[in-house]
Amino acid sequence: MSRPVRRGREGQTRGLFMALPPIVLIALFIGFPIVLAFLFSLGYTGGLNRTIALIGQNVHHANGGTPTAGAYSDLFSDQRFLGDLVVTVVVTLVSTTVVILLATTIGLYLKCRGGILGKVLSALAVIPLFIPVVIASWAILGFYSADGFLRSVAAQFGVEFPIWSFTMVTVIIGSVWTSLPFATLLVSSGLQAVPQAMIDAARDAGASFVRVVTSVLVPMAGVPIVIATTFTAIGTLGSFTVPYFTGPNSPNMLGVDMSNYFSAFNQPQQSVVMAFVVFAIASGIAAVYVWANFRSAKESGAV
Structure with a gap:
């Protein structure tokens, strides 16, 4: 065996042992x-x-x-579980959509306009990173409660603002609050990486602002946007703190249901089944993330 081949195999073995722990x-x-x-x-x-x-x-x-499959049959014949499953999927879809729209809007403004307003928007979007989720959940709950800030202000003008505390509306607001910072950082960095020369070329060719956004900026930042979308969706899908503190008792998201079935109802087998249902949905979302990473690596020449 030649010395280069032997060294190559020794390097592979050494790398395997380094990665083994x-x-x-x-x-x-x-x-x-x-x-x-x-x-x-x-x-x-x-x-x-x-x-x-x-x-x-x-x-x-x-x-x-x-x-x-008795435990699976029990759950999928339970109307409460099916309702909570639908609520979990809907909240995940709505929260993820709102987060990505806000993050993309902030990123586009920073890329195309910038200035003081853009910096203020990006700073405000990152603030939730420094506030614990528990404190933010209680603040959101109080803000939209029957005697909260919005109803108090609206009452001064004779308007009766709706009560959103302990509803799925506050769960969506809390999910958006906790997910927006990371999505904003990721989407903004992807948009900032788009070469300015390509934007200028599109404008010189007569493309409008909307056309530049839809044909240049968003497609070229597509991989970071997809990654931000998958991370946001998976995080919302398995969230516990926000729906536990701000959501209603029923229906609620599966993260809270798992805890209830395991501790309050003493049905651990059913809670495990819920975990695998969430895992199956998250695996589908993760497949998109893997595809986005593979595409990014392929475009960069790493694959």
Whole structure:
């Protein structure tokens, strides 16, 4: 075997051993529990799942080695779960759409206009990064409550402002608040990376501002926008703090339902099934993220 080939294989082996510790940690503390939870959802209640199966209520057991879908059947025949699933998807779609529209608008203003107003907008969009989600949730709840700021101001003019506290409206507002900073940073950086020469060329060719945005800026910043969209959607889909503090008791998002089924209702198997439903939806969103990263790497010549 030639010396270059031997050195190449030694380098590969060394690289494998250097990457092995984090891989082993992820496998032990994330991968293994996921496998256990999935087996538990299919009725395998022995081994490490034995204790939780003995404590929990309404636990479905596998018939020997044959898995059971009883827990899945229970949930998907439960109208409450189906309603909460629909609410979770709707809140995720609405919140993600609003976040990306706001982030893109701020990024476009910074790219095309800039100035003091653009800096103020970008600074305001990043402020939620420095405010804990719990404090922000309580502030949003009080702001839109029956005796909150908006109703108090509207009452001075004889207007009765609607009460939005403990509704899905405040959940959407809270989700937008917590997701906007990261999306703004990512989308703005993508738009700033578009070469000014291409914008000037489009303008010289007679393109209007709308045409420049739709044909040059947004397509060239498409990958960062897609990545921001996937991160926002996944974060909203699995959120707990905002819907727990600001949302109604029913319907509510699945993040809160998982906690309720696990602790309040003592139905751990059903809560695990909910987790895998959320995981399945998030995996579909993550596939878009992987595609965007692959496309970005391909465009840069890394692939």
